[in-house]
Amino acid sequence: MxxxxxxxxGLADDAVEATKLDLTANYAFTGTISGAGGGKILQxxxxxxxxxxxxxxxxxxxxxxxxxxxxxxxxxxxxxxxINLSCSQYENSGTHNKYKAGIxxxxxxxxxxxxxxxxxxxxxxxxxxxSGTEISSSWPTSLIFTDSPNTTSxxxxxxxxxxxVGSAGGDNVTTGGSxxxxxxxxxxxxx
Amino acid sequence: xxxxxxxxxAIHKVKEGAQFSFIGDILTEADFDKINWKTxxxxxxxxxxxxxxxxxxxxxxxxxxxxxxx
Numbered sequence: 001m002x003x004x005x006x007x008x009x010g011l012a013d014d015a016v017e018a019t020k021l022d023l024t025a026n027y028a029f030t031g032t033i034s035g036a037g038g039g040k041i042l043q044x045x046x047x048x049x050x051x052x053x054x055x056x057x058x059x060x061x062x063x064x065x066x067x068x069x070x071x072x073x074x075x076x077x078x079x080x081x082x083i084n085l086s087c088s089q090y091e092n093s094g095t096h097n098k099y100k101a102g103i104x105x106x107x108x109x110x111x112x113x114x115x116x117x118x119x120x121x122x123x124x125x126x127x128x129x130x131s132g133t134e135i136s137s138s139w140p141t142s143l144i145f146t147d148s149p150n151t152t153s154x155x156x157x158x159x160x161x162x163x164x165v166g167s168a169g170g171d172n173v174t175t176g177g178s179x180x181x182x183x184x185x186x187x188x189x190x191x
Numbered sequence: 192x193x194x195x196x197x198x199x200x201a202i203h204k205v206k207e208g209a210q211f212s213f214i215g216d217i218l219t220e221a222d223f224d225k226i227n228w229k230t231x232x233x234x235x236x237x238x239x240x241x242x243x244x245x246x247x248x249x250x251x252x253x254x255x256x257x258x259x260x261x
Binding site: 058088 | 193195196199203210212214215232233235236240
């Protein structure tokens, strides 16, 4: 007669040694693992933009086309936000190319509020050119932060840009060349 | 020079310091009418925008004249 079950009480705590349970072997789980603790990736949203870009000449933060939405499955979840692009700037006749960047958030269709970066200092750019210089530049721009939106409603994250005119920052800042991809990735991490 | 940058320069030649944003290029009057013009700043430091042009001196005709010179 073959044995198909062993009562729990029939196994000593140290009955299965590491030499019998091969920790280097591959096991194919077909069920669901629960109670595995925190840090689980629950979902990933991402968007890549090509073609039309946003041009900004404002010295205060202005919305761009680089945006994506995620709906957290729990209020305790954290959202890892990653935005990557190459911003372009042009100054027709000046001394600097400088710009500001920040991430804004809208919950459940509400108004946008700044959640990361966006201080008064430049996020990128350079200065020190002689007066009246024509300057064209491109800046690798990466914004990464972890948010705790504390909601299960839809959350929109959007890149905002501005000229740093306080530093004579240029005629415009754009979300890049029209043939340059721009990416935003949102990852929900379980508590 | 990309067309979007040409558009920014052309508007600034008509009125230096005008603040605005747009998506894509400004090649037609319909594109021009979609420009977002800054009218203020909200409590989050973000631009308050409107597509109603508050600068009477910046017209499609004047913009096009400057744009075509570039």
